Structure formats: structure tokens, C-alpha cells
Amino acid sequence: MLPELIDLKTFRKALCQAPGPDASALKGAADRNGQLTKPPGALGRLEDLAIWYAGWRADARPQISRPQVIVFAGNHGVTAQGVSAFPPEVTTQMVMNFEHGGAAINQLAMAAGARMDVHALDLDQPTADFTKEPALSEDGLLKALRAGWNAVDPSADLLVVGEMGIGNTTPAAAIACALFGGDAADWTGRGTGVDNVGLANKTRVVAEGVALYADAKDGLEILRCLGGREIAAMAGAIAAARILRIPVILDGFICSAAAACLADVAEGALDHAIAGHQSAEGAHGTLLQKLGKKPLLDLGLRLGEGSGGALAINILKSAVACHSGMTTFAEAGVSDA
Template structure:
């Protein structure tokens, strides 16, 4: 998939695959035949049916799980919205590459292939209080980079991000896309104190005053970072390949929300791995109509909550595929 303009997404929508309802129905019949009361595994059953629909088979398996973490730097950091210097983004990417971060350990446990993609870290986006964060060309480059990173042979895609200042970007995107008081979307991020949170709110209000009346993709360019655009590109490429996606927390969900505003069906193949401790995430999930797989009070980013949720999805499929039916087990059914 190669986008040549931000409006290309609209032309993609009619041809994007939908969930295979026949496969989902066959999976539901299997669930009803397993040695358990109907519905007794709760959301594990829902997750199995979700995977069946998007993988197009009544008995889906995860043989290949891909985890992508996109990293970017942000011009808005010039406004003092983060207690850490931007150098930390590159330092953390190096830590990922050495295997020393939380996401490395979680991917190992979850049997997910991790790839970390740094996006022009030496060239931060522009300060969105002074102008658009990215040009259309920069936005397209990041979108296409995210799309190209998706393994078309993967059975599931886990998405995460890294970028000093990107909790401010996420709050600005959410406020621009869904409205409301900017204060409702802003949280501590990597550890901002009360004064730091107030600074974020002021900066976002200035950005919203400058960038009014934009469509969703122009909003992405106005406020977003390269990692947010790359997440959107990866979500679209996964959809084209009928690969289900597990989104991480507030920042990742806010990036994907751009596509929801373009057309809600663009996120039909996406799960949200967890609800972040960032206060804006619950509000954002309500706007998207999404229920998180987990609520573990996490706010690390990196894809950490999404990879943790992958383990739950694997458990759902283990039960779905491995349990005996009433007939196989010789157990009387109702």
C-alpha cells in the first residue's frame, strides 16, 4: 500500500476487507459445542470470535505475531511540556535494540517478533503552536513507512510508540478530533507535575486556536508526530492484509483515532490492549466505543500493554482450539 496524498485513504475504504462473518459464525458454533456452559469464558470467547472473523477461519491460530514500535521526536517540546530531554527518545531506542526495555521482556514472553523503527529522530516535527507539526509530504512519508513495516504474513499486529512529548501530542489530537475541555485529555505522561500539566493544557489550547476546522488527516498533520502517522499507516496496511491489530494505550489509541474520524469502520479490526492510567484514555475509548482487554494501571507506552493483551488473546485461542467438544469428551450437553 502506497499513499500519494492524504485523501487517498477515502478511496481505499470501499475495497478494504471486512470480517468474515461465515468464519465467525462457524467459530461461534464451535464455542457452543465446547465442554463449558455457553458464555462461561466471557471475553475469551469474544476474542476468539473476533480473531476468527478477521483471519477468515473458524479455528484461528497465532503462528506469527509482529510487534512494531515507532519512535519520533516533537517540536512541541520547545514549549517545555516534558520533564525529560528529547535525547531520551534515541536513548530508549538504543535500549530497545539492546533488549533492555520492558517491551523486550514482554515480547519474549508473548512470543512476538519486535521491530523498533526510529523516524528521523534528529529532525523533530515543528512546534504546533507556531504552525503545522508536519507538512503533507512528511505525513505521507511516515504513513507509508508504517504501512511498509507490516509483515503481511503475520497473524496479529501489536502496535506501540516511543517519543518524548507525545502524551501532549496525543491529548492535542484527542481534543481536536473529539472536542471538550483540553484539561480532560491531559495527564502526567512521563511524570509532569501540576505545573507541567497546566503548561500542557495552555500549549494545547494555543494549538487548538491556531488549527481550526480541519479534517481528520489534516489534524494529524497539524498536531501529530511521525510515530502517530506511522501507526495510522500500519493500521491501514494490516486491514488490507486482514490482520487484526492490538493497539497500546492513550498515545497509540489517539493516533488510530484519526482513522476512526475518517470512517469508524477503519478500526473494526482493532482491539485496544489496555486502558492506560492516563486520564484521557477512558474518555477516548468511550468516544471510539472500544473496551480494553486489560486494566493494569499501566502508562509506559512502548506497546507494553498491547503485548500483555496478546497473551490473553493467545489464551482465548488455546481454549477455543484445544478444548474438547461435548461429543469428543463423552460429556452430556443440555
């Protein structure tokens, strides 16, 4: 069960003490995989995915029947710096589109047989402009983490989290730069499609923010100073899933930045997560390398919303279906020698 998220200390403690995968299920799944009616390794990475999933679900022959997709939405004060090609009101308009079933993520979640939930987080109150003050107060960060923490359905057997927030590739780039170093330009991309002048301005904003909070002590403090409500909510949901042993498929650059904050707080915090895809946002590949995550897909997506993660659900479902549904050599009466 999830503990009540009383304060940030509780969050850190719960993440650091989260359980790992079930050793017995891992062994049972590996043994079963070695007996299935196929040459060893013939299903490639699908075999590893199925065994990984089995360990987290504590079931050597698991199924995926209750995937959940959650989209969090938030607005950012840093958009006042002109970092996005779209105005902040688009966030609210897109939330309505999600709720009416008209967005890409609605179709992808439906195609994957996933429940989809949408959480709009104080859209009428953008975070602070992080070039002037921290994006969130400690209470604001806790509230956003709690929104994600409590949004996870404990009965779900797979989780994808996505986001909607005009301007949010800017805080994501700042978070990645603060966590992993390098120049702001290494982490800053075109997001919704800013031109060269806009990119230079966006890079300046990222550099100013990272310099302002250079003394932030860990990933949670970096998230508070440079992030946003929807980014923090994704981190809260990913952490809750870790404690509940619900495997997670990470989405794109912004989701990966949220996850990276957790990895900075606790070793192994992302062991229950795989990367659904590598997006077209330039620094996403580098960020995935830093996290040690190899993407399942690379289709040039740059939409956000959880779209790449949702698209990857059916890959994981297929891996688990083969693992659990195939017969063994003994069952099929086929010689394995």
C-alpha cells in the same frame, strides 16, 4: 495485498474500501463455540474475542503463531514549549535500548512470542512546534504513514504498535481534543510526570494548538497539524493491518489517539482492533469510550512502547487456544444436555 501508498487520497480510499471480517468464519466460530465442552458463556469475554479473531482471520478454528510488535520513534518540536519532564535526546537513547533488547517492551514481546521491530523516524529532525505551524507537511505526513504501512509483515497474524517520543502525550491530547471536543484540560495529563505548573503549561499548549487548527477537515488533517511521525506511523500500520485483515491490539493513550484519526476518516476503520489496556494517563479511559473499546487490562501502566498491548497478546492467545483446542461435546463423548 497492500496497494502502494502513493498519496493521501490513496490512503483514504484504501481505508474506506477495506474488507470486513469473513462472515462464514464468524458463523463457523460461533457454531463451534456453542459445541465446546463448557457451559454456554462460561469463558466470558474470551469466547467473544476468539470469535472476533476467527472472523478477521477467515478461519473458524484459528491459531496465533506469528504476532508482530512494532515500535515507532519520533521527536516533537513542541517540546520546546517545556511540555515534558525529559529532554528529547532520551528518544534516541531509548531507541538504542530497544535495539539492544533492554526495554520493558523487549521482555513483554519475548514473553508473548512476538517478533519485535523498531523504526526510528528522522529523530534528528523534530516535527514543527504545532503552536506555531503544522507539525508535518503533507509530504511529511505521507512519509510517516508509509513508514507504518510498510512496516507490517503481511504474514503476521496479530499486530501491536507502540511508540517512543519524548513529549508525545501533548500531541496525543491535542488530537483527542480536536476530534472529540471539550476543554484541553479534559484531555491533558501528566505524561512523564510533570508537576502542577508543568501540567498547566502543557494544557495551554494543547489549547493553543487545537484552536489554531480548528478548521482541520478530518482525522488525517488533524494528525498532520497536531501529531508526530511516530503517531502517524502507528496510524499507517493500523490501517495496513485493517486491509490485510490482521487483528490489532491497541496500546495506550498515544496509540489510541493515532487510531482515533482513522476512525474519523472511515466508519469501521477500527473494527479489527481491540484495546489491550486502559493506561494511567487520565484521559485514556474517556478516549476508549469514544472509540467504543473496552480494555482487556487495567494495571496502572503508563510506559507506552506498546507495553500494554504486548501484555494483552497472551490473553488473546489464550482465548484462541481454548476456542480451537478444546474438544466439542460430541468429540469428547460428553452429554451436553
